Each structure stands twice: as C-alpha cells, then as structure tokens.
Amino acid sequence: VKLLSLARDLQRRRARERESYFVVEGVRAVEELLASSLRVRGVLVAPQLAAAPRGAALLEALRNDSKGRDYPIAEISEQEFQGASATESPQGVLAIARIPEHSFDSIKTPSRILVLDGLQDPGNVGTILRTAAALGVSATVALPGTVDLWNAKVVRGAMGAHFRHVAFHASVNALQRYLTEHHIPLWAADSRGEPLDTVRATLPEASRLAIAVGNEGAGLSPEVSMFAARTVALPIDGVESLNVAVATGIILYELRA
Amino acid sequence: VKLLSLARDLQRRRARERESYFVVEGVRAVEELLASSLRVRGVLVAPQLAAAPRGAALLEALRNDSKGRDYPIAEISEQEFQGASATESPQGVLAIARIPEHSFDSIKTPSRILVLDGLQDPGNVGTILRTAAALGVSATVALPGTVDLWNAKVVRGAMGAHFRHVAFHASVNALQRYLTEHHIPLWAADSRGEPLDTVRATLPEASRLAIAVGNEGAGLSPEVSMFAARTVALPIDGVESLNVAVATGIILYELRA
Numbered sequence: 001v002k003l004l005s006l007a008r009d010l011q012r013r014r015a016r017e018r019e020s021y022f023v024v025e026g027v028r029a030v031e032e033l034l035a036s037s038l039r040v041r042g043v044l045v046a047p048q049l050a051a052a053p054r055g056a057a058l059l060e061a062l063r064n065d066s067k068g069r070d071y072p073i074a075e076i077s078e079q080e081f082q083g084a085s086a087t088e089s090p091q092g093v094l095a096i097a098r099i100p101e102h103s104f105d106s107i108k109t110p111s112r113i114l115v116l117d118g119l120q121d122p123g124n125v126g127t128i129l130r131t132a133a134a135l136g137v138s139a140t141v142a143l144p145g146t147v148d149l150w151n152a153k154v155v156r157g158a159m160g161a162h163f164r165h166v167a168f169h170a171s172v173n174a175l176q177r178y179l180t181e182h183h184i185p186l187w188a189a190d191s192r193g194e195p196l197d198t199v200r201a202t203l204p205e206a207s208r209l210a211i212a213v214g215n216e217g218a219g220l221s222p223e224v225s226m227f228a229a230r231t232v233a234l235p236i237d238g239v240e241s242l243n244v245a246v247a248t249g250i251i252l253y254e255l256r257a
Numbered sequence: 258v259k260l261l262s263l264a265r266d267l268q269r270r271r272a273r274e275r276e277s278y279f280v281v282e283g284v285r286a287v288e289e290l291l292a293s294s295l296r297v298r299g300v301l302v303a304p305q306l307a308a309a310p311r312g313a314a315l316l317e318a319l320r321n322d323s324k325g326r327d328y329p330i331a332e333i334s335e336q337e338f339q340g341a342s343a344t345e346s347p348q349g350v351l352a353i354a355r356i357p358e359h360s361f362d363s364i365k366t367p368s369r370i371l372v373l374d375g376l377q378d379p380g381n382v383g384t385i386l387r388t389a390a391a392l393g394v395s396a397t398v399a400l401p402g403t404v405d406l407w408n409a410k411v412v413r414g415a416m417g418a419h420f421r422h423v424a425f426h427a428s429v430n431a432l433q434r435y436l437t438e439h440h441i442p443l444w445a446a447d448s449r450g451e452p453l454d455t456v457r458a459t460l461p462e463a464s465r466l467a468i469a470v471g472n473e474g475a476g477l478s479p480e481v482s483m484f485a486a487r488t489v490a491l492p493i494d495g496v497e498s499l500n501v502a503v504a505t506g507i508i509l510y511e512l513r514a
Contacts (some may be wrong), residue, residue, distance in 0.1 A: 253510075
C-alpha cells in the first residue's frame with residue numbers, strides 16, 4: 001500500500017525530484033530495468049501479469065533478481081493497479097527505481113554530447129534518448145524547459161535507453177562552464193543555419209563536439225544560440241518540416257564520432 | 258447530421274476504403290488541407306473553434322475557400338463533435354476530404370521511392386510520411402500489413418505531408434512489376450545488412466532507388482527481403498535499437514538524390 005501511494009505520487013515531477021525515484025511500467029521496460037544496475041525500491045504486480053507467459057517469466061525474474069537486489073514485490077488488485085498506471089491497458093507490472101545521480105562528472109571520455117534545449121514532447125525526448133544511446137553519444141544534457149527525463153512517457157519512449165545512457169538535467173551556465181573547461185565546441189541545429197554537409201566537412205577527425213537541438217515550435221533559446229560556435233541546418237523541402245526526433249537522429253548520425 | 262455520421266463512420270478503415278474519404282482533424286491539419294488541392298466533402302465545426310483567434314481565422318478561411326471549393330460547413334454542439342473526434346480535447350474543427358487516387362502512374366519522375374513493408378504504428382507512419390516529403394522522396398508505397406495511410410493518427414502525425422506527397426497502398430506484386438519495368442533497384446533496411454556507408458559508396462550518381470523499411474518488431478517480409486538487391490544496416494550500439502521513423506530518416510537522408 002505504501003508502494004502504491006508512492007507510485008501514484010511519482011506521477012508528478014515535483015515528487016520525482018523530491019524522492020529521487022521514478023516509475024517504470026510494462027513488461028518490456030521492467031525487463032530492461034532488471035538488466036540495468038539501477039536500484040529498485042519496489043515492484044507492484046497485478047493478477048493479469050502472470051497470465052501471459054512473458055509476464056510470468058518476468059515475475060520469476062523479479063523474485064530471483066539476477067543482480068542480487070532485494071526489494072518488496074506487492075501484489076495488488078487490477079483496480080488498484082489502474083490507479084497508479086499511466087497506460088490505458090496496463091500489463092500489470094510497475095517498478096519504482098532510483099533516478100541515477102548523473103552530472104557532468106559522470107561523463108568519462110566525452111566524444112559527442114547531446115543538448116536538449118527546451119524539448120517538451122515526452123515521446124520525442126524518449127525517442128531521442130534511445131537514438132543517442134544507439135549512436136554512441138557520451139551523454140544527453142537536458143536544459144531548463146525540457147520535459148522531465150524521468151516522466152513516465154519519456155521512460156516508455158526511451159525503451160530503457162537511459163537506464164544505461166548518461167542523461168541528466170543541468171543549467172545553461174553549468175553546460176557552458178563544462179564545455180569551456182573541456183574545450184568542447186557547441187554546434188546548434190537551426191533551420192536558418194549552414195547546410196549540415198558543409199559544416200560537417202570542417203569537423204576535425206577525432207574531435208569532441210556538443211550538439212544542441214531546440215524546442216519543437218520555438219527552436220533554440222537565445223542563450224544557447226549565442227553560445228553556439230556554428231549552427232547547422234538540414235536541407236529540406238521548404239513546405240515541410242522534420243519531426244525533431246528524426247532531425248536529431250540524422251544530425252547525430254552525420255556528426256557521429 | 259449526415260456529415261456527422263459520415264465522420265463517425267470514417268473512423269473505420271473499411272468505411273474509408275468504401276467511401277474514399279478520410280477525416281482531417283484540428284486547426285493545423287485543416288489549414289494544411291485548405292492549402293492543398295484535395296477535394297473537401299464537408300466540414301464540422303463546434304463552438305470552441307471560434308473562441309481562439311487562429312480558429313476564428315480558419316473559420317473565415319473555410320467560409321471563403323481561396324481555391325474556390327464549395328462545401329457544406331455544419332455547426333454542431335461540442336458534445337456531438339466529441340462523438341466524431343479522435344482526440345481527447347478536440348479543437349472543434351474536422352473536415353472530410355477525398356482520398357487522392359494515387360498509384361504508380363502518379364509517379365512522374367521517380368528518384369527515390371520509399372516502401373513501407375508492414376509498418377503498424379500510425380505515429381511512426383505519419384512521422385515517416387512527413388520525413389519522406391521533407392527529404393524529396395518521389396512517392397511512398399505502403400505494402401499490405403501497413404496501417405492505413407488515411408487513419409486519423411497517421412494524418413495527424415504526417416502534419417499534412419501526404420496532402421501533397423504521393424503516397425498510396427499497393428501489393429508486393431504491383432511494386433515488383435513497377436520497379437522491374439523502370440529498372441529501379443530495391444534496397445532494404447535490415448539490422449543484419451551491410452553497413453549503410455559501404456553500400457552508399459556503390460550508389461551511382463543520379464541513379465534511381467527504392468528503399469524498403471520493415472515492421473517495428475518483425476522486420477521485412479520474406480517477399481520484400483528476397484526481392485531486394487542489397488540490404489543495408491545502420492551501425493548502432495548492439496544493446497539499443499533505433500525507432501523505425503528515426504532509422505528511416507537517417508537512411509533517406511544518407512541515400513537522398
């Protein structure tokens with residue numbers, strides 16, 4: 001019951017920030033959580049989980065955590081579960097896990113750093129975290145105005161990516177300080193920028209780079225724009241625009257280390 | 258009232274196929290519809306539309322169609338509107354438009370052709386149509402097993418892209434016949450394929466190319482796999498995978514004409 005009210009509470013960003021816990025829901029996401037080394041506070045399970053073979057296997061894996069973690073597993077009714085769930089047809093499993101305490105210090109050997117400047121759509125941010133992890137980005141830094149990285153929809157969209165990938169919130173000042181100290185230039189994506197191909201040709205081999213992408217509608221903030229050494233644009237048909245997760249994917253791929 | 262029941266009916270794929278109409282909902286999407294040359298069967302408007310300045314401007318534009326189209330505009334109650342709407346907080350405008358009768362004959366000068374092989378997530382397909390239009394793809398062909406291109410969620414995700422971009426459903430046989438006749442090779446995206454960079458280097462300048470992407474979970478169908486001249490893979494971190502819309506964006510960008 002205490003776990004259930006904590007899970008409900010964690011639907012709000014302020015509660016997540018205060019408690020340093022977030023919610024992982026669904027079979028696939030909880031499987032990813034078990035494969036990660038994140039700390040688990042507890043798990044809520046509803047009867048429908050054991051009905052599916054994959055769910056039953058997960059329940060077994062939870063009861064014998066392969067990393068030796070020890071946490072309570074509370075069995076609750078389908079109706080109680082619904083109250084804590086963020087999905088329409090819950091699969092009946094929800095874990096509460098510790099938010100990793102990442103900061104600039106967590107970046108061991110920076111190669112590419114992705115900066116999210118005020119991205120608000122949780123689906124986009126989840127997809128972007130998944131992309132950053134897959135393309136070998138060293139860390140993703142979320143600036144103020146960006147949706148909480150531990151929001152349930154972001155976690156779902158990321159499919160476990162930031163259980164492993166270094167991702168955290170930081171201020172513009174802290175970012176500037178870090179990049180300056182480590183001599184890492186910032187390039188920013190902006191539809192009025194120079195063509196990506198032209199700018200990419202100037203990128204020295206084995207160089208380090210931070211790449212900023214802006215809000216879905218408003219684009220980059222003035223602070224980030226002004227701090228950027230270059231701004232890059234994708235050459236697209238004037239009438240259309242790209243989804244920000246797709247644009248970020250193309251830019252990260254083109255500028256990969 | 259007739260428009261209202263038609264709009265409700267068109268939530269089902271079979272009704273869309275029978276009637277050759279689809280539904281366009283929301284201020285932004287209906288603005289895109291007005292800017293296109295698609296035929297409009299009628300528009301449903303609820304009181305909340307006129308309350309917002311942009312909505313009021315749209316209402317004015319509907320009443321004086323700049324392309325001289327003539328269609329009924331039915332004013333209905335907020336509650337009636339809710340019954341036809343596919344969104345949780347409807348903006349109060351919904352148009353019924355003719356599905357463009359596209360086929361392989363609509364492709365005038367093929368350069369890049371995108372093939373969707375069994376993609377099922379409407380959000381992904383909408384984002385992909387938007388990407389294809391922005392990156393200058395000549396046409397998008399949806400093979401059997403792919404979600405209906407005129408599904409409301411696809412239309413919303415595409416943000417009007419396929420009001421202009423040539424996109425249609427076709428059989429694998431028809432696709433093979435067209436590609437063979439026009440000497441257009443098919444390359445397919447598959448995680449077990451050759452690295453994209455390697456394959457791209459073999460692409461002759463000014464050549465024509467079809468590119469197939471497969472289902473989110475199951476990948477390509479055997480027919481498409483076997484017909485493909487090459488299969489290409491994105492070099493990604495083994496643990497992670499890319500969202501199919503992001504992967505398609507990267508491949509279309511890398512292989513653009």
